[in-house]
Amino acid sequence: MKLATLRDGTPDGTLVVVSTDLRRAVKATSVAASLLAALESWDRSEPRLRDLAKALSGGPVSGELEFTQATVGPPLPRTWQWLDGSAFHSHGALMQRAFKHAPVDAVQTRPLMYQGGSDDFLGPRDDMPLPSEADGIDFEAELAVVVDRVGMGTSAAAALEHVKLVMLANDASLRSHALPEKKTGFGWIHAKPATSFSPVAVTPDELGPAWKDGRVHLPMRVSWNGRAFGHPHAGEMGFGFHELIAHAAYSRNLSAGTVIGSGTISNESYRTVGSACIAERRAIEIEDGGHAVTEYMRFGDRVRIEMLDANGNTLFGAIDQRMVPARR
Amino acid sequence: MKLATLRDGTPDGTLVVVSTDLRRAVKATSVAASLLAALESWDRSEPRLRDLAKALSGGPVSGELEFTQATVGPPLPRTWQWLDGSAFHSHGALMQRAFKHAPVDAVQTRPLMYQGGSDDFLGPRDDMPLPSEADGIDFEAELAVVVDRVGMGTSAAAALEHVKLVMLANDASLRSHALPEKKTGFGWIHAKPATSFSPVAVTPDELGPAWKDGRVHLPMRVSWNGRAFGHPHAGEMGFGFHELIAHAAYSRNLSAGTVIGSGTISNESYRTVGSACIAERRAIEIEDGGHAVTEYMRFGDRVRIEMLDANGNTLFGAIDQRMVPARR
Numbered sequence: 001m002k003l004a005t006l007r008d009g010t011p012d013g014t015l016v017v018v019s020t021d022l023r024r025a026v027k028a029t030s031v032a033a034s035l036l037a038a039l040e041s042w043d044r045s046e047p048r049l050r051d052l053a054k055a056l057s058g059g060p061v062s063g064e065l066e067f068t069q070a071t072v073g074p075p076l077p078r079t080w081q082w083l084d085g086s087a088f089h090s091h092g093a094l095m096q097r098a099f100k101h102a103p104v105d106a107v108q109t110r111p112l113m114y115q116g117g118s119d120d121f122l123g124p125r126d127d128m129p130l131p132s133e134a135d136g137i138d139f140e141a142e143l144a145v146v147v148d149r150v151g152m153g154t155s156a157a158a159a160l161e162h163v164k165l166v167m168l169a170n171d172a173s174l175r176s177h178a179l180p181e182k183k184t185g186f187g188w189i190h191a192k193p194a195t196s197f198s199p200v201a202v203t204p205d206e207l208g209p210a211w212k213d214g215r216v217h218l219p220m221r222v223s224w225n226g227r228a229f230g231h232p233h234a235g236e237m238g239f240g241f242h243e244l245i246a247h248a249a250y251s252r253n254l255s256a257g258t259v260i261g262s263g264t265i266s267n268e269s270y271r272t273v274g275s276a277c278i279a280e281r282r283a284i285e286i287e288d289g290g291h292a293v294t295e296y297m298r299f300g301d302r303v304r305i306e307m308l309d310a311n312g313n314t315l316f317g318a319i320d321q322r323m324v325p326a327r328r
Numbered sequence: 329m330k331l332a333t334l335r336d337g338t339p340d341g342t343l344v345v346v347s348t349d350l351r352r353a354v355k356a357t358s359v360a361a362s363l364l365a366a367l368e369s370w371d372r373s374e375p376r377l378r379d380l381a382k383a384l385s386g387g388p389v390s391g392e393l394e395f396t397q398a399t400v401g402p403p404l405p406r407t408w409q410w411l412d413g414s415a416f417h418s419h420g421a422l423m424q425r426a427f428k429h430a431p432v433d434a435v436q437t438r439p440l441m442y443q444g445g446s447d448d449f450l451g452p453r454d455d456m457p458l459p460s461e462a463d464g465i466d467f468e469a470e471l472a473v474v475v476d477r478v479g480m481g482t483s484a485a486a487a488l489e490h491v492k493l494v495m496l497a498n499d500a501s502l503r504s505h506a507l508p509e510k511k512t513g514f515g516w517i518h519a520k521p522a523t524s525f526s527p528v529a530v531t532p533d534e535l536g537p538a539w540k541d542g543r544v545h546l547p548m549r550v551s552w553n554g555r556a557f558g559h560p561h562a563g564e565m566g567f568g569f570h571e572l573i574a575h576a577a578y579s580r581n582l583s584a585g586t587v588i589g590s591g592t593i594s595n596e597s598y599r600t601v602g603s604a605c606i607a608e609r610r611a612i613e614i615e616d617g618g619h620a621v622t623e624y625m626r627f628g629d630r631v632r633i634e635m636l637d638a639n640g641n642t643l644f645g646a647i648d649q650r651m652v653p654a655r656r
Contacts, residue, residue, distance in 0.1 A: 011368075040339075078583065080406060080447035083517065102430075104512050114514040115443040119408035119583035131481060131579050152654050153459060174579060184432050186442040187515020189411065193579040251459050251502060251521040255406065255447035326480050 001053040002200040003028075003165065005035055005073045007123075012036055013073045016065070017052040018200050022317050025067040026056050035076055035201070039256040042148045042164055069317045074121040075167055075201035076146065076257060082118035082195065083248045084142070084171055084261035085111050089238040091266030091280060098283030099179065111239045111247045114187040116171070118259065122196040124319040128172060129326035130193055130299075136175030137297040137323050141222045141276035141305040143234055144169045144261040145241045146201060150254040159245035160214055166207065168198035168220070168305055168316045169261055172323075175279055175296060195261075198305075199317030206315065214240025216307070218315075220265045222276050223304045224297075229281075230274025232267040234307075276305075297323050329381040330528040331356075331493065333363055333401045335451075340364055341401045344393070345380040346528050350645050353395040354384050363404055363529070367584040370476045370492055397645045402449040403495055403529035404474065404585060410446035410523065411576045412470070412499055412589035413439050417566040419594030419608060426611030427507065439567045439575045442515040444499070446587065450524040452647040456500060457654035458521055458627075464503030465625040465651050469550045469604035469633040471562055472497045472589040473569045474529060478582040487573035488542055494535065496526035496548070496633055496644045497589055500651075503607055503624060523589075526633075527645030535643065542568025544635070546643075548593045550604050551632045552625075557609075558602025560595040562635075604633075625651050 002020060005013035006027075012034035016025040031048045032038035038045040055061050086092055089108065095101060104112065122128060130137055146165040154162070177190035204211040210218045217235035221228070239247075244260050265276040275281045282292035297303070306318040330348060333341035334355075340362035344353040359376045360366035366373040383389050414420055417436065423429060432440065450456060458465055474493040482490070505519035532539040538546045545563035549556075567575075572588050593604040603609045610620035625631070634646040 078408060080408070081445060086514070101513075102511070105508065112512050112514050113517050115445070115517070117409060117443070117580050119586070120581050129480065135579070152457065177579075180433065182513030183430070184440050185429075185510030185513055185515070186414070186440050187513070189441050189443070189576060189580075190578045194581075248517060250518045251463070251505075252445050252517075253448050253522075258447070 001050055001203045002206060003035060003049065003075060004067070004200045005075050005077060007071065007073045011078060013077050017049055017056055018067050019056050022067055022069065022200065022314065024056060025065045026052055026061050026063060027065070028052055036079060036257045039146065039148055039164065042256065069199040070125050072199045073123045074197040075165070076197070076259065077121055079118045079257040079259055080255040081258040082116045082261070083113055083258065084116055084263060085113045085239065085244045086263035087111060087237045087239045087244060088263055088266040090268045090270060091264050094266070094270065094280060094283045098286040101182070108238070111244050113244065113247060116188070116192045117194060120194050122194050122321070124196060124199045124317060125321055126196060127322050127324040128193065128196065129324055130174070131326055133298055135177060138173045138175050138278045139297070139303040140171040140173055140264040141220050142169040142171050142262050142264060143216055144197070144259050147245060147254055147258050147260065148256045150245055150249045150258070152249055152251060152253050154246055154249045156243045156246040159249070160242040162245060163204055163214070163241055165201035166204060166216060167201045168307060168319055170196040170303060170305055170319050170321065171261060196319055196321055198319055202316060210309070214242040218307050218309070220276055221306045221308065225301055228274070230276050232265045232270070232273045232276055234262070234265050236267050237262055299323055299325050329378055329531045330534060331363055331377065331403060332395065332528045333403050333405060335399065335401045339406060341405050345377055345384055346395050347384050350395055350397065350528065350642065352384060353393045354380055354389050354391060355393070356380055364407055364585045367474065367476055367492065370584065397527040398453050400527045401451040402525040403493070404525070404587065405449055406447045407585040407587055408446065408583040409586040410444045410589070411441055411586065412444055412591060413441045413567065413572045414591035415439060415565045415567040415572060416591055416594040418596045418598060419592050422594070422598065422608060422611045426614040429510070436566070439572050441572065441575060444516070444520045445522060448522050450522050450649070452524060452527045452645060453649055454524060455650050455652040456521065456524065457652055458502070459654055461626055463505060466501045466503050466606045467625070467631040467633070468499040468501055468592040469548050470497040470499050470590050470592060471544050472525070472587050475573060475582055475586050475588065476584045478573055478577045478586070480577055480579060480581050482574055482577045484571045484574040487577070488570040490573060491532055491542070491569055493529040494532060494544065495529045496635060496647055498524040498631060498633055498647050498649065499589060501605070524647055524649055526647055530644060538637070542570040546635050546637070548604055549634045549636065553629055556602070558604050560593045560598070560601045560604055562590070562593050564595050565590055627651055627653050
């Protein structure tokens with residue numbers, strides 16, 4: 001099942017069920033006012049949403065809409081919590097070596113995670129308004145899952161069944177602020193503008209055998225201004241999403257609708273598969289030649305983030321967005 | 329004007345206007361379904377809430393309720409964003425010296441701020457469920473403000489008018505996790521369980537001349553198991569709330585209902601006024617005698633946090649809560 005949110009002038013938008021090929025949709029307002037509301041009563045809403053999905057896959061349905069990735073909002077325009085991991089070890093190790101970050105204890109056994117803004121997400125084709133090119137504008141291609149309510153102390157084994165939806169994310173960073181804020185230990189405020197999500201969120205079963213061990217075993221395709229930038233494989237995630245969820249829930253309950261991110265997708269074979277963020281390419285350049293060559297994004301630049309199934313069909317639709325100056 | 333939220337089985341509760349002496353209340357459901365909803369349309373809801381407050385102050389009103397701090401929820405049971413500063417310089421400096429934290433650049437000119445969970449706040453008299461006494465359970469007495477929508481790039485000067493409400497907070501910490509998580513640079517997940525808030529949130533005018541320069545110029549009274557622990561003066565805040573808000577809004581919009589915290593209240597004269605968290609007392613003990621004597625909280629321990637006006641009347645009511653083991 002694939003779900004999306006149409007813009008309707010309200011903060012949470014209108015929930016629709018989308019066909020597998022992302023061409024057709026049907027409103028699900030009879031089930032829930034919004035995706036967030038659906039997640040808050042998932043046990044009741046899921047079977048009814050699946051009924052709609054089944055009808056849609058069977059042929060034309062009453063009230064059917066053409067689905068257009070160009071205008072859709074993020075699946076969750078806002079939610080109660082966004083916790084982003086950094087679960088690809090090759091990314092952390094490379095960044096640490098190149099940018100001389102302080103080493104982190106137990107990085108192979110204890111997930112890294114920060115909390116970001118969840119009140120103002122961007123849609124897949126929205127321009128991303130930012131304060132300044134001088135901030136070092138970077139994209140970060142990630143996977144993210146949405147959970148229903150997870151009680152404090154839930155184990156990793158029990159956490160897997162709380163994964164209700166999977167999405168792609170562009171967790172953009174302002175790199176000029178990232179290291180100074182990291183050094184404070186307090187996490188990122190200036191370095192983390194609004195995160196963008198893919199046109200649709202999909203239930204794990206849509207991924208077929210690619211969903212395994214709390215990971216999505218497919219490559220992420222990233223291009224920058226129309227040129228291929230990287231296609232690292234997301235199956236190399238050092239922690240499964242279930243482990244990230246259990247980490248997040250150690251001393252807190254997670255409300256339904258909480259989004260958990262993977263961190264920038266990265267592979268040990270970064271020299272052949274490329275990267276999912278510019279900082280990682282710069283780190284490779286520093287390792288190779290002593291200094292970074294690739295500059296960060298300029299206003300007007302575009303990033304495209306997409307994941308295809310084994311047959312070459314888009315699973316989530318594409319994030320494809322431009323960086324623009326914020327209006328002051 | 330003083331506002332509170334009664335528990336009614338819904339996630340956001342029922343908004344009430346409370347009398348200045350915290351004895352009487354009247355439901356404001358005719359104005360807004362919840363405090364969060366009121367904040368999302370504050371220009372329209374504020375005058376109508378003030379009408380209710382004025383009627384309540386004039387004598388008995390229809391549908392009047394007895395207000396009881398013992399059962400009230402937090403003013404905002406959940407909201408879209410909770411950003412907590414660390415704006416009392418004496419606290420940071422003392423912690424850094426005693427616990428050998430890495431020094432932070434520009435700490436006098438750039439506020440420290442982390443994002444915490446905002447989906448599951450606790451009421452002022454709720455037990456606080458926590459995983460383990462071994463985690464180093466500490467209270468932190470703070471002030472917090474609630475804003476309406478703040479656009480990206482809002483200046484500190486313009487931010488002051490966005491402060492709509494002021495509350496007290498117990499931003500409890502699990503100290504055994506605080507330093508390891510700080511060292512990652514990613515901020516706090518395990519170290520920050522749910523935050524608790526005072527029985528009422530008040531408009532700044534309720535504070536009279538004590539509200540000045542984006543600060544509350546009154547002492548915070550903290551007691552632990554019935555014994556006075558500290559009464560540091562909140563006017564010594566190194567950054568005003570307007571400066572914290574502007575810092576938060578550099579690269580993001582803040583949704584209406586965003587809560588901004590001051591961090592643990594602390595004074596340079598900590599040896600005479602005491603502290604608003606146990607870690608600070610331990611830091612003083614380390615400075616004095618080389619090692620900490622005071623242990624962190626045990627299950628069953630209580631903390632009480634309150635602020636009185638110049639006449640000795642409670643302004644926000646009291647946070648008075650017990651630490652308890654989480655049910656697993």
